[in-house]
Amino acid sequence: MALSTPTEGQRPLVILAVTQGLWGERIAENIQRHAPPHWTVHTWSAPRTIPPVVDDPEEYINGPIPRADLLVALGDTPGLAQLIPDVARLCGCASVLAPVDRSEALPQGLVEQLRGWLEAMGVRSVFPRPLCTLGEETINRWPIVERYDDPLVREFARWFGQPKLALTVEDMVVTRVEVTRDSACGCARFVAEGLKGVRAEEAVDAAGMLHHHFPCLASMNIDKDYRDTLMHVSGNCLKEEVAQAVAAYVPTQYLRPAGHVDEA
The missing domain is CATH 3.40.50.720 (NAD(P)-binding Rossmann-like Domain)
Structure with missing residues (x-):
């Protein structure tokens, strides 16, 4: 890292x-x-x-x-x-x-x-x-x-808050993570260290697991405005940042409706 x-x-x-x-x-x-x-x-x-x-x-x-x-x-x-x-x-x-x-x-x-x-x-x-x-x-x-x-x-x-990361990917594997803004609790640094060696297409899910295991101490009660827990809101901030960082290396995935058959 x-x-x-x-x-x-x-x-x-x-x-x-x-x-x-x-x-x-x-x-x-x-x-x-x-x-x-x-x-x-x-x-x-x-x-x-x-x-x-x-x-x-x-x-x-x-x-x-x-x-x-x-x-x-x-x-x-x-x-x-x-x-x-x-x-x-x-x-x-x-x-x-x-x-x-x-x-x-x-x-x-x-x-x-x-x-x-x-x-x-x-x-x-x-x-x-x-x-x-x-x-x-x-x-x-x-x-x-x-x-x-x-x-x-x-x-x-400028230094602490919503995580900002830059990932270097070689042969579809994360080789370097640059943290330009850490989470105030240090979670982004922890996640950055854990992402090294992870395949690019698995980086978002890995970031979510690392965030959970840090562990995040935000509330697991439902927030009425978000209609979600603050822990999940926190985790999504980090996962979306990682998703943007690997977007150039990972093909966009589209959801296929159930029962859909491609035309010949």
Whole structure:
């Protein structure tokens, strides 16, 4: 696997990743490990248990909060989302990136509340559902694609978000995979490594299996807007990227209607 290096901007970016459990910790660790040199990535671990309704946020915000430009909220419970405005105030961030990988942790009603609270503070916010749909201009997939305009989130999305891959195929076998944008959790790197040596016509299915075995930690509950699970939405992002990457090597397959007979 080869990792490409996007052209770096000159402006430093300071990120604060707020975690609460395994899902967020894995993302924060991957971002810290693979962040470009002009980023500084801090983490703050929130309490694992926070009630659904928080009367006194300061009771759950222990220790100093580092200053940051961009707050990445990676909570496992709705209670943490209620702390985000206070954490944003303490870290002085200009933008909040709050992915929805599990709707039960950040339901749509709470997203709208949080967006309103942050807007009243003059803080921009972006809520990709799930995080691996984050591009440099849009979030989400059909039928709920949204555009956003936030330079700090856009800088983040140059490096982490919706996977971008380039495959080299020789004699119908994948010999090299270049990752130009990783999944925030590191799944795209994992899949890229696993695709080496796979036959081109099997690459899409192999990517789906590798995504599953990474494993993806997005929700397996049905999302009412997608009418599918967020885990499947995530997997489809990756599989479609691989399909595009091998399209030049694999003949287009057409479905044959049942009972159809070709004319002589």
